[in-house]
Amino acid sequence: MRLRDFKLKRIDTYIIKKFLGSFVFFLMGIIMIVIVFDITEKFDKLMVPELTYKEIIFDYYISFIPYFISIFASLFTFIAVIFFTSKLADNSEIIAMLSSGLSFDRLMLPYGISAAIIAISMFVLNAYIIPPANKKRLEFDYTYINKSKKVEYARNVQLEVEPGVFAYFDQYNNLSRMGYRFSIERFDGKTLVSRLTANSIKHDTLYNWTIIDYIVRDFDGMYENITSGTRKDTTLMFVPSDFLIQEGDCETMTNPELTSHIKRQKERGIGNIQSFEIEYHRRIANLFSFFILTVIGVSLSSYKKKGGMGLNIGIGLGLSFSYILFMTITSSFAVSGLVSPMIASWVPNILYTFIAIYLYRIAPR
Numbered sequence: 001m002r003l004r005d006f007k008l009k010r011i012d013t014y015i016i017k018k019f020l021g022s023f024v025f026f027l028m029g030i031i032m033i034v035i036v037f038d039i040t041e042k043f044d045k046l047m048v049p050e051l052t053y054k055e056i057i058f059d060y061y062i063s064f065i066p067y068f069i070s071i072f073a074s075l076f077t078f079i080a081v082i083f084f085t086s087k088l089a090d091n092s093e094i095i096a097m098l099s100s101g102l103s104f105d106r107l108m109l110p111y112g113i114s115a116a117i118i119a120i121s122m123f124v125l126n127a128y129i130i131p132p133a134n135k136k137r138l139e140f141d142y143t144y145i146n147k148s149k150k151v152e153y154a155r156n157v158q159l160e161v162e163p164g165v166f167a168y169f170d171q172y173n174n175l176s177r178m179g180y181r182f183s184i185e186r187f188d189g190k191t192l193v194s195r196l197t198a199n200s201i202k203h204d205t206l207y208n209w210t211i212i213d214y215i216v217r218d219f220d221g222m223y224e225n226i227t228s229g230t231r232k233d234t235t236l237m238f239v240p241s242d243f244l245i246q247e248g249d250c251e252t253m254t255n256p257e258l259t260s261h262i263k264r265q266k267e268r269g270i271g272n273i274q275s276f277e278i279e280y281h282r283r284i285a286n287l288f289s290f291f292i293l294t295v296i297g298v299s300l301s302s303y304k305k306k307g308g309m310g311l312n313i314g315i316g317l318g319l320s321f322s323y324i325l326f327m328t329i330t331s332s333f334a335v336s337g338l339v340s341p342m343i344a345s346w347v348p349n350i351l352y353t354f355i356a357i358y359l360y361r362i363a364p365r
Contacts, residue, residue, distance in 0.1 A: 015110035022080035063137035081297030082316035250279035281345035299359035
């Protein structure tokens with residue numbers, strides 16, 4: 001294909017406008033339906049004296065809309081492609097385009113541009129804009145709707161505070177901000193040089209903690225020096241959110257925050273970070289899903305079928321739902337530790353890339 005073939009023509013702008021218009025139309029339509037159902041389901045929890053309509057709209061639903069868009073954008077990209085292209089095929093417009101000398105490869109250009117616009121827009125939303133909105137949405141949800149989902153307790157917490165320094169809680173209660181049966185050990189290489197044990201510890205602000213009823217044992221070869229006290233203010237470089245991991249916490253972090261959090265948690269030896277790694281890789285893998293599903297959609301719906309547009313949409317919905325289901329299954333494998341988060345995020349794209357290539361090659365020219 002020559003370089004001058006990539007110059008946009010009137011037919012290209014027509015397809016791009018129809019593609020993006022269909023995408024926005026379907027997405028906005030389903031969002032309105034989902035909001036109505038959501039209000040109906042949560043009506044009794046939203047209609048309480050302490051909540052104003054302003055809080056419901058701006059603290060919850062304005063944040064809920066971009067979250068919903070991020071989840072189903074790839075699905076509705078696919079539906080938009082299937083719907084719009086099937087309409088072109090039924091009206092014999094695609095036959096006319098190909099008969100005029102336009103190649104099928106060249107026909108894909110405006111579709112590719114449209115997919116790129118959606119993909120880049122969704123990546124920026126997912127990586128930088130939606131996470132702060134998710135913080136407000138989840139805070140509202142934990143406060144008024146799903147109070148029981150908020151994680152306020154942790155048991156058997158062990159983490160590396162800094163190189164060679166390890167902390168341990170038997171249990172921690174975030175409501176009282178108290179940890180119980182606390183210990184902190186300092187090592188020089190593999191040699192234990194100091195160990196502090198305490199009945200309890202209280203989190204004050206940021207990295208400030210108060211240790212209560214403690215004993216410190218300092219080791220120097222065969223000698224041991226013991227000191228004790230009732231109260232000690234200290235700085236420890238961790239906060240409760242490092243080990244109180246909530247469902248959806250990964251969705252409240254921008255990409256730089258997510259990268260920093262994963263690195264920090266790995267260095268401290270804290271587990272349960274699979275969901276954060278999955279979220280990180282999912283955001284990148286999602287970029288390519290828009291192109292893959294667009295190619296599949298065009299290949300399936302670019303020619304007339306006896307079943308008409310309904311058959312195309314049915315096949316398209318089946319494929320798109322199987323794609324989402326496959327992503328959910330692989331993600332669950334990653335959470336359980338059976339596969340790495342990167343593999344779980346990319347396997348669906350790899351498999352459906354082969355499907356896209358096959359369908360593209362057999363599409364009528």
